[in-house]
Amino acid sequence: MIKCLEDLRSGIVEPSALVSAERTKRAYNLQLSKYRDIESVHSSGVNSLDLDVVEKHYLLSGCADGTVYIHDLYNFTGLPQYTSKLICSVDKTSRSAHQYSVECVQWYPFDNGLFVSSGMDKKLKIWDANCLKPAEQICLEGRIFQHHMSPIGSKQCLVAVASSASEVILVDLKSGCYSHELRGHTGSVLTCRWSPREENIVATGSCDNKVILWDVRSSKCFLKSFCLYSTDNQSGSQLTSTAHDGYVNGLCFTADGLFLLSYGTDNRLQLWDAYTGENQMVNYGDIPNRTKKCVQFAVSVNTNPILAYVPSEGNIFVFELHTGLKVKTLLGHYSSVNGCIYHPFLQEVYSAGNDRNILLWSADTQGLIYDEHTKSQVPVKSDSLRSVYYKKNVTLDTWSSDEDS
Template sequence: MLKFLKARENGIDDPVILRRTESTKRAYSLELSKHRDVECVFYGGINSLDIDPVEARYLLSGTVAGTVHIHDLTNHSGQVKYTTKAICNISRSSPYKHKHSVETVQWYPLDSGMFLSSGTDKTLKIWDTNSMKPADEYEFSGIVYSHHMSPVATSHCLVAVGCHSSTLKLVDLKSGSATHMLKGHKKSILAVKWSTKNEFLLASGSEDNRVHLWDIRSSKGSLMSLDQFNGQEVPTLLSACTAHSGHVNGMSFTMDGLYLVTSGTDNRMRLWNIDTGRNTLVNYGKIQNETRKSLQLAVSCWCKSDLIYIPDEYCNIQVYEMFTGRKIDTLRGHLQQANCCVFHPDYQELYSGGNDRNVLVWEPESDGAYDSHLKEQSSKKQTNNRNFVSRIAATADAWSSDEET
């Protein structure tokens, strides 16, 4: 680190080099935090997490009980060891909560004063954070498995909604109506994601084993259907032009928007080149994934080689190097199945939620500074206690009464 700081100080290296080096070091060394935990206010398993993109301060979560919670990630205690407190809740007693499980939550990309949630009660709700009441609500004919707003859009305010229907729906928050219906899938749509580079590019994954890329400015259908075999000879006719040999239930674009990561119930994960639409054929091995709902995976950013964090069926978060497929680590901590994870881009931390009703914090491995500080605080406290006891003993009454003698 001193070498990079010296080179940065002398103007030899670009500032980006230092940032990428430190980000890579931190992202590769995540472990269960010894100093932080998240206040447990959840009434059921946690299905979805999101960190607000404006301040990167607030953690949003949705549960199977239909409740939604907001935690403030800032340390207000002044202590190294602290608990992240919940500051807002849509509890089970709230008349506005979802009637059934919340499947997806997301902050409004430009303002933490709004957020969105959707679930198995067939509704998409737009919330006012200040009042914790719905500002708008949309009903659909089937379960809403996933929704997503573009993080880079400037010319539209569309929400992509994947539900128990073969039609991908686009809701315009400005007009308050469903403006587009994109047809191309044959079964329920489990996952939707907007590109992090192109505001008009949208990806969707379905129970028909396919992943479609859409340009919402075109009315001629999808741009392309991703093919796991890259146009080569396929084993069966049913597997032609399919991205997976099972349901596609998870996806995420890389920060630069050049690649798309997908996961499926065929226990495989694939990396796609967005410019060509080709499978990069990176082999990540078998990743146990049999869930029949949307799975939230995370991708690191600002690293020399980005990492993929994906929950598996065994209560763990698996960590893979994106372009080599090499397994880096297994993050163990959940007591029941993990459902979702989100990567903090500023601090290279990971937050994960599962059926054990816990949100776990995974932070870069301590270099000893925190532990030394904790020991120092403990030592000072013990010294102060001894001094206090000594003062009490020194000032205690030492006289005796003649009547007692």
């Protein structure tokens, strides 16, 4: 690290290269945090997580008993030991709560004063986060497995809804009504994701084993249907190709929107070029996936290479995105993991499972320095831990003052 800092000061290394290297190192070295955790308050399995887009300050979670919780992630104590406290919740006894399981929660992308929840009671609710009361409630025909809002949709406020109906419903937040339907799937739609690059592009995965890419400006036909066994992906109104040999219950775009990762009950991950629809033929191996509902997984941001964090039963597998190399397995949950999200500022992962826990995975070495007296690593009380480490250890003069030596 000292050599990197010297190269940075002399101009040999660009600042962005050093930042990328540090982010990548942290993303590779995640482990169950020994010093920080999330307050355990959930009374049932946790199905979905989301971080507010504006500040990455608040963690939103939805549970199988219809409850919704918000935790404060910021640590202002200066201590490495910290528990993120619950700040508010929608209890299952509340008249505003979902009647059945909450399958998906998401913050409004441009303001953390709003969030959206949906679930098995066939209702999509838009909440005022300040008073925790629904500002709008929309009833749909099918059980909702996932919804998603575009992170860059500045001209439209559409929510894509994946449900037990074969149509993908687009709900306009401004009017509180259906905008239009995307028809092309022949089975229940389990997952949907907007592109982080093109605000009118949305991808959907279904029980018909298909992954379809849509342009919502034209709902009569889709852009393309990804094909597992051929690079000749279909477009228009012809729909015979499949992306998996099982249900597609997970989708995730890379941060630049150039690639789409799909997850299926055939125990496979598939990586696709989001523009050409070409299968990148990356072999991630066998990844057990037996759930018949949406699985939330994540990819790292601004790291080289990009890493994918994929829940599989009670584990989280970490893969290099473009090579398929399995980096490590994160162990800690006592039951099935339903989803995980990546914190781009802190290079941390938060995971949720049926064991009613939210676990925090981080590179905990940032909170340690080497104590010369005890000859061991100890936690320190400082916000700039790394600088303390250098001052106490790396910059020490190691020359002997013994003239006889």
